[in-house]
Amino acid sequence: MALGDSTRLTEDTLRERLMGARWILSAAAAGLAVASWFGAIEPSAAFLIAALVASAALLPARRRPVAAALARFSGEPRPAPRQEERLPALVRALPDPALLLDARGTVLAANAGAVGLLASVRVGDPVSFAVRVPEVLEALRAAAADGRPRRIEFAERVPIDRWLRADIVPIRPGLVREGAPTEAVLLGFVDLTPQRRVEQMRVDFIANASHELRTPLASLSGFIETLQGPARNDANARERFLKIMGEQARRMSRLIDDLLSLSRIELNAHLRPEAEVDLVSVISHVRDALGPLGRERGVEISFDHPAPPVNVRGDRDELIRVFENLVENALKYGGSGGRIEIGIAREGADAVVAVRDYGPGIAPEHVPRLTERFYRVDTAHSREQGGTGLGLAIVKHIVARHRGRLGIESVPGAGSTFSVRLASAAADDKKK
Structure with missing residues (x-):
């Protein structure tokens, strides 16, 4: 002054x-x-x-x-809040992820859903810092210019597959006055992932199930016709055919169970489990459950682990399914080595579980495709062992849902090692 x-x-x-x-x-x-x-x-x-x-x-x-x-x-009315105060409060109260932008694309307000969806969003930053989808950014510019709403559907592949819809609504002064310049833009998001996953699962189920079920159904039909015709009075043929028919029926049952399990896992792939699970307890349960199968095949299952507990965030039943599939695969395809080693190690903020067998190993050209649905290195041997071709696909999707990593190492003639890396519960707590 x-x-x-x-x-x-x-x-x-x-x-x-x-x-x-x-x-x-x-x-x-x-x-x-x-x-x-x-x-x-x-x-x-x-x-x-x-x-x-x-x-x-x-x-x-x-x-x-x-x-x-x-x-x-005395009840005198208070002055109503101004529009620039009402709009951010309205956006923060919306249940779906939403951002309020000015005409230049700067973030004026973001609700809790938007912060959870777009981790890098910050009030005062350009929206392009958080939304890196060219179609959405172009639609925002067009909506700010002509004042017309837009709707864009797009997909994200990192960190997981996700489908979203962006609803873009220009806001004029007074909210309803036509012909006025755009004052702000409301950008809302709707998660279409569950809907798209249901559609994809339906398509995959029809394609895969029709392919995999055709063989056992053809076998059953052929044996039934034979038993009704030439082998009607042949007791030996009847016993042999009924045994094969029972195996084919069980194979179809396992296939349907695996397909349904895979569908349920994929439906919830975008929701990370939050319960605390002890990996030592999970592996001990798996070893006890598969111990009789190992003794039947003459395979020793050893388990080496640090002092319990080794806690991670996850779903106990799904983690049991992961390690059951890995150990069962080792028994079926690597059991000729006579032993299977299961180990848990702490590596920094992660817990790593490794399942190693000493069987014939896997050729390098097959390793990248092992987690594909219905992919088999040896189709005939896999079917003889009762495999459906979905075990490792289930493992991959469960590990992805837990935000972990699946590793596969194999040397022909020297066995294979399947490893699962998961963030420890303590590390997750620190991040939060």
Whole structure:
């Protein structure tokens, strides 16, 4: 503040106080005259009452808290919040992820859903820092320019497959006035992932099930026709055919069970489990459950682990399914080595479980495709062992849902090692 401004302020304040004092004296004199005329009150009391009334009238509104409280108590309406205050509050109250942008694309407000969906979104940053989809950014520019709403569907592949819809609604001054320039843009997101996964699962089920079920169904039909015809009275053929028919029926049952399990896992792939699970307990359960199968095949299953617990965030039943599939595969295809080693190791903030067999190993050209549905290195041997071709696909999808990594290492003639890397529960807690 300049010196001249300070002097002027002092003079104005002094003038205001002098005028106030003159007003108080005038009111007091009037009060004294009235009191003397009627003799109702003492002159000193009249002077005091007149001075209090006059000083209260002179105080500005911000210095009269009692008057303000009385006004609130009397039910006088408060001033309505301005539009620039209402819009961010409205966006933050929306249940679906939403951002409020200005006409240039700067983020003015973001609700909790948007922060969860777009981890890098920040108020005051350009929206392009958080949304890196060219179609959405172009639609935002077009909507801000012509004032027309847009709807864009797009897919994200990192960190997981996800389908989203962006609803872009320009906001004009007054919210409804046509022809006014765009003042802000509301960008909302709808997660289409569950719907798309259901559609994809339906297509995959029809294609895969029709292919895999055709062979056992053809076998059953052929044996039934044979038993009804030439082998009707052949007891030996009947016993042999019924045994094969039972195996084919069980194979179809396993196939349907695996397909349904895979469908359920894929449906929830975007939801990470949050329960705390001890991997030592999970592996111990798997070893006890598959121990009889190992003894039947003459395979020793060893388990080496650090002091328990080794906790991760996950779904216990799904993790049991992962390691059951890995150990069972090792028994079926690597059991000729006579032993299987299961180990748990802590590596930094991760827990790594490795299942190693000493069987014939896998050729390098097959390793990248092992987790594909219905992919088999040796189709005939796999079917003889009761495999459906879906075991490793189930393992891959469960590990992906747990935000982990599946590793496969194999040397022909020296066995194979399947490893699962998961973040420890303590590391997840620190990130949160």
